[in-house]
Amino acid sequence: MIINTVINNENKTLTISPGEYLVDTLRDNGYKSVKRGCDKSTCGACSVIVDGKIVLSCTFLSARIDGKKVETIEGLQEEAEILGRKIVDKGGDQCGYCNPALIVTAIALKREFGKNATRDEIIHYINGNLCRCSGYISQLEAILEYVGE
Amino acid sequence: MVKIKELVMPESLDEAYELFIAKRSSRIIGGGAFLRLGNATILKGVDLSKLALDYINQYEDKIEIGAMTTLYDVETSPILKDNFSGALSKCVKNIVGVQLRNIATIGGSVVGKYGFSDILPVLLALDATLIFYKQGEISLENYLNFENFQRDILEKIVIKKDKKASFQMMRNSDSDFSILNACVCFDDRGYTVVVGSTPGVAKICKKTSEALNNNMENEDNYNFLLEDLHFGSNLRASKEYREDIAKVLVKRCIKELN
Numbered sequence: 001m002i003i004n005t006v007i008n009n010e011n012k013t014l015t016i017s018p019g020e021y022l023v024d025t026l027r028d029n030g031y032k033s034v035k036r037g038c039d040k041s042t043c044g045a046c047s048v049i050v051d052g053k054i055v056l057s058c059t060f061l062s063a064r065i066d067g068k069k070v071e072t073i074e075g076l077q078e079e080a081e082i083l084g085r086k087i088v089d090k091g092g093d094q095c096g097y098c099n100p101a102l103i104v105t106a107i108a109l110k111r112e113f114g115k116n117a118t119r120d121e122i123i124h125y126i127n128g129n130l131c132r133c134s135g136y137i138s139q140l141e142a143i144l145e146y147v148g149e
Numbered sequence: 150m151v152k153i154k155e156l157v158m159p160e161s162l163d164e165a166y167e168l169f170i171a172k173r174s175s176r177i178i179g180g181g182a183f184l185r186l187g188n189a190t191i192l193k194g195v196d197l198s199k200l201a202l203d204y205i206n207q208y209e210d211k212i213e214i215g216a217m218t219t220l221y222d223v224e225t226s227p228i229l230k231d232n233f234s235g236a237l238s239k240c241v242k243n244i245v246g247v248q249l250r251n252i253a254t255i256g257g258s259v260v261g262k263y264g265f266s267d268i269l270p271v272l273l274a275l276d277a278t279l280i281f282y283k284q285g286e287i288s289l290e291n292y293l294n295f296e297n298f299q300r301d302i303l304e305k306i307v308i309k310k311d312k313k314a315s316f317q318m319m320r321n322s323d324s325d326f327s328i329l330n331a332c333v334c335f336d337d338r339g340y341t342v343v344v345g346s347t348p349g350v351a352k353i354c355k356k357t358s359e360a361l362n363n364n365m366e367n368e369d370n371y372n373f374l375l376e377d378l379h380f381g382s383n384l385r386a387s388k389e390y391r392e393d394i395a396k397v398l399v400k401r402c403i404k405e406l407n
Binding site: 064 | 150151152153154155156158178181182184185191194196198221242245246247248249251252323324
């Protein structure tokens with residue numbers, strides 16, 4: 001199948017197989033920030049934004065990005081640097097494997113809720129981003145600070 | 150992981166239906182969240198994402214939810230927050246994470262008839278009606294009991310307004326599957342009690358509902374749950390634990406409604 005999509009503001013024409021998942025398409029095309037974690041719709045490490053909505057790329061068929069806009073952390077550098085710095089300052093980065101998806105999720109959260117997101121709303125929103133190092137408290141503190149700015 | 154050999158993305162329901170029934174081996178792909186739940190190979194997948202079936206519309210006496218409406222849209226819809234005491238919005242909140250709820254659809258949850266579903270008990274208690282493309286209207290209760298329903302495409306779910314409902318569940322952790330869930334609806338029929346994740350698919354507890362409608366104060370009413378339902382054990386909880394929890398959850402629903 002041939003699809004036309006926009007990835008991080010770049011027009012792309014991609015050849016994909018019918019049952020291909022977005023995590024594979026993105027990684028095969030150089031977007032290595034998109035991690036393959038559990039591969040079972042559970043850990044959130046593969047999270048990307050499609051047409052403004054945060055989704056699990058391991059469970060999202062690539063055919064569905066035809067005509068849509070995909071965002072990964074590679075295209076969100078400015079925002080990612082701000083939040084990334086806060087995560088490091090709070091000691092929440094640890095092994096770093098879950099960080100790209102966590103940051104993308106936090107960016108989607110800020111866009112959706114704005115500066116007024118409450119602590120409970122943030123916890124609920126990032127609930128699907130698992131951190132094997134259990135850096136949750138530091139990550140939450142960093143996101144609270146980032147969202148409030 | 151489910152493998153797909155051929156994928157078609159029709160742009161009308163008519164086209165989707167023709168493609169679906171043309172071959173017995175073809176399969177509907179709604180949200181697609183089920184693709185990570187099994188290991189089958191689908192020879193032809195009929196993807197419904199281009200059919201504009203993602204909507205929540207409110208009318209004077211009913212609410213219509215398109216089959217491709219995502220669980221996150223159900224969770225955040227102001228219409229659904231304002232109706233049915235917000236039970237429909239509340240019941241999807243703990244389904245994995247927001248990323249999956251942006252993929253999984255209400256139609257997929259219904260057609261999958263999953264025992265672990267948090268949304269089926271609520272839709273069942275609310276006496277939801279399913280509208281299929283060819284076969285038209287069927288109540289959710291009848292659909293769940295129908296073993297050989299003719300191949301068709303679910304178009305939308307219709308729920309009559311003016312109902313109060315309460316949803317309660319028990320989970321080991323925030324985004325895990327429910328150990329048990331329950332919903333009680335109060336409308337012109339009186340109380341309707343539904344329990345799900347038994348771990349079987351959600352079921353209306355007719356004796357319990359009738360007992361509650363006759364005498365709400367009687368503590369023995371909750372013992373009818375053991376007659377209405379067949380509880381079982383799995384890795385999340387034992388049969389005995391579920392039997393006890395069912396009474397607690399239904400009592401909580403009743404308390405919240407009153």
